[in-house]
């Protein structure tokens with residue numbers, strides 16, 4: 074695990090522990106950026122799962138007629 078980020082990458086201001094954004098310039102912290110990437114990935118997997126389910130349903134539905 075990387076150490077907790079103590080200062081802003083963008084402007085160098087000290088960050089509040091656990092902060093998602095810099096108080097001065099509004100830049101996202103590394104931890105927040107990682108969480109956003111993770112959330113996008115989870116969303117993509119979920120979306121692909123829904124598409125696969127719809128495709129399977131359509132395939133089964135048309136296969137029975």
Ligand SMILES: [Zn+2]
Pocket residue numbers: 081082083084085086095096097098099100
């Ligand atoms: Zn900053």
